[in-house]
Amino acid sequence: MKVFVASIATETNTFSPIPTDISSFKESFYALPGEHPDTPTLCSATHIVCRQKIPKLGWELVEGTATWAEPAGLVNRNTYEGLRDEVLQQLKEAMPVDGVILGLHGAMVAQGYDDCEGDLLSNIRQIVGPNVVVSAELDPHSHLTAKRVKNADILVAFKEFPHTDFVERAEEVVDLTIQAMRGEIRPVISTFDCRMIEVLPTSIEPMRSFVDKMISLEKQGGVLSISAIHGFMAGDVPEMGTQMIVVTDDQAVLGSKLAAELGMELFSFRGKTRPRFFNPDEGLREAMASHSKPVVVADVWDNPGGGVAGDSTILLKKLLALGVDNAAIGSIWDPVAVRFCLAAGEGANLTLRFGGKSCNTAGGPVDALVKVKRTVRKAMQSFGDSMVPLGDAVCIELNGIEVILNSNRAQAFSPDLFSNMGIDPLSKSMLIVKSTNHFYGAFSKITDTIVYIDCGAPYPSDPKTNKYKKLIRPIWPIVENPHDI
DSSP states (O other): OEEEEEEEEOBBOTTOSOOBOHHHHHHHEEEOTTOOOSSOOTTTHHHHHHHHHTGGGTOEEEEEEEEEOOSBSOBOHHHHHHHHHHHHHHHHHHOSOSEEEEEOOSBOOBTTBSOHHHHHHHHHHHHHOTTSEEEEEEOSSSOOOHHHHHHOSEEEEOOOSSOTTHHHHHHHHHHHHHHHHHTSOOEEEEEEEOOBOOOOOTTSTTHHHHHHHHHHHTTSTTEEEEEEEOOOTTOOOTTOSOEEEEEEESOHHHHHHHHHHHHHHHHTTTTSSSOOEEOHHHHHHHHHHOOSSSEEEEETTSOGGGTSOOOOOHHHHHHHHHTOOSEEEEEEEOHHHHHHHHHHOTTOEEEEEESOOSSTTSOOOEEEEEEEEEEEEEEEEEETTEEEEEEEEEEEEETTEEEEEESSOOOOOOTHHHHTTTOOGGGOSEEEEOOSSTTHHHHTTTOSOEEEEOOOOSSOOOGGGSOOSSOOSOOBTTSSOGGGO
16 A cells, blocks of 8 residues: 655635745745654644554555645745645656545635645546545634535544644544545545634633534544534635534435534534633733733734734834833744844844834834844744744843744744743743734643733734625624525
């Protein structure tokens, strides 16, 4: 038996002004066949799991390219087609194969391609034919399309948000693919359209119990896998929205019934899943009044993980106006400011303009006399067992507030974002992180108080005003009762 594994992944915010090209992939993660490191990445954990499992069976493993770009705007057409054709050529050279396993995201959109993953899967199916097992691991913040379901045998999404289970789901994908290749199972994919879009953190109720329920139902006879596709509201594509996936062992009727039941249960959660989002003034007052230190404050809509720049200065300016000190911000994206600070060197004082440059809702730049406290070339932070590149980064201080500036956009995942830059996170009264919920797993271990702040921008966070042009069906909250239409 022979298995081919590859990964092309990014999350596209079609409203974002930041284009994605080949340099975006190479700056974040790009590994040619055989060059993938021993640590997994969010969307290429399938490479590592295949290495662990396939050779032990006496089967041959052929690795293709694995690449990831930090979420941003539309992918350059030549970039997508180039990466796609690179992987397709690798697959052709590996033929004949018995299984294809892909690490995808599921929300990639390129110029001329609303459904990059569907396009990739359909091209793979044309190459391998109808009898080869084709499977993929997905991020739940993706778009489930009919084209993907038609061309794949197995689709499995991370269950957790924050995505702490991407390795476990990779193991699930690989194990099911092995069983299907052996003829032990005949996977059938059933889906249900929930007709909604919402933020669905699984770290709190009601989603916590819903995930536990999905896991328990997978022990039911005939059920192989259950996934909830949360959807990605910043993607203007026809099939944007929340859907359920149930993979059964040749039991389509059971799968369709279970997908519909779970889908309507998920629909009943609409409007009830988010933690409280404060406005900036209320949120900062809440944080300042807390006796728990450090208080973690999430700037939820300036999250580079959602495809925006991560250079908003709104909360920093409010902290300065309030006279708050002993706080730290991680991080503000500004490659030019980083370059200036690197040139000045550690210990230098300089007048610096930084942040607020990506759009007119980012708060505008800050002009201040700052001290360069730490400079780090090729800085990193961790996300579980993965390492996330920040590019060259610096820590500056102004008015008692320490700010990390980075040259590669990245949301906050772990407290080592701060400690790797010389900031002791436990010594701070307040930590500002740019993330919606991925920070939760690691930061909840160092604080009893998390405050979520909605600055209103720049992420397109209100489906009612997002002005979708391609959405092909009614969904909540744009339509109050989409299932009655």
